[in-house]
Amino acid sequence: NAGVTQTPKFQVLKTGQSMTLQCAQDMNHEYMSWYRQDPGMGLRLIHYSVGAGITDQGEVPNGYNVSRSTTEDFPLRLLSAAPSQTSVYFCASSRDRVRNTEAFFGQGTRLTVV
Amino acid sequence: GENVEQHPSTLSVQEGDSAVIKCTYSDSASNYFPWYKQELGKRPQLIIDIRSNVGEKKDQRIAVTLNKTAKHFSLHITETQPEDSAVYFCAARGPGTYKYIFGTGTRLKVLA
Numbered sequence: 001n002a003g004v005t006q007t008p009k010f011q012v013l014k015t016g017q018s019m020t021l022q023c024a025q026d027m028n029h030e031y032m033s034w035y036r037q038d039p040g041m042g043l044r045l046i047h048y049s050v051g052a053g054i055t056d057q058g059e060v061p062n063g064y065n066v067s068r069s070t071t072e073d074f075p076l077r078l079l080s081a082a083p084s085q086t087s088v089y090f091c092a093s094s095r096d097r098v099r100n101t102e103a104f105f106g107q108g109t110r111l112t113v114v
Numbered sequence: 115g116e117n118v119e120q121h122p123s124t125l126s127v128q129e130g131d132s133a134v135i136k137c138t139y140s141d142s143a144s145n146y147f148p149w150y151k152q153e154l155g156k157r158p159q160l161i162i163d164i165r166s167n168v169g170e171k172k173d174q175r176i177a178v179t180l181n182k183t184a185k186h187f188s189l190h191i192t193e194t195q196p197e198d199s200a201v202y203f204c205a206a207r208g209p210g211t212y213k214y215i216f217g218t219g220t221r222l223k224v225l226a
Contacts, residue, residue, distance in 0.1 A: 031212045040123070042203060042218035043158070050212055058213070090157065094212075102148055103205075103214055105157040 120217025
């Protein structure tokens with residue numbers, strides 16, 4: 001059981017470049033989300049999805065797009081990278097909203113924008 | 115909007131001593147409060163959680179207490195060991211919602 005798998009683990013981008021961070025889970029979880037982690041700021045929610053075909057914005061959505069075409073996958077796209085997007089990104093999933101269950105995190109992607 | 119405040123931001127204790135981390139949440143409807151431990155370079159992992167119908171929960175050396183009236187919950191680690199050194203995050207989640215609101219984290223250092 002792989003859980004939540006994120007790729008890549010490390011990435012360096014030049015300002016203005018685009019890229020997609022991949023996230024996949026094999027637990028048939030309804031809820032998937034993307035967080036960014038910056039020093040002293042905890043985990044801030046970027047976008048989330050409550051099921052295939054449904055996405056919504058979190059607290060820091062600007063500069064990021066998401067889609068959820070399948071239950072398993074929830075990619076995060078940076079359309080035009082900026083130095084302010086240098087951060088560690090975590091994907092997380094949890095089973096559903098009715099029963100409070102833990103969020104499972106991917107191993108993270110350390111992104112540097114130069 | 116919803117907010118979770120976490121204190122302290124850093125905490126150093128001697129091995130064997132106890133450590134306490136405190137969180138306060140703003141949404142009185144929140145009913146699920148997990149605690150995550152993140153070791154250096156690793157992903158956050160759940161260590162203990164508590165639901166709003168319970169005031170205290172223990173799991174070996176860790177415990178969590180919840181005061182719904184004060185909208186306050188705390189993590190207690192007893193007999194700390196060097197492997198407890200990590201960043202700890204509290205979070206709150208409301209009924210029927212998907213969003214976890216995280217605190218800003220506490221870096222715990224256990225000094226041998």
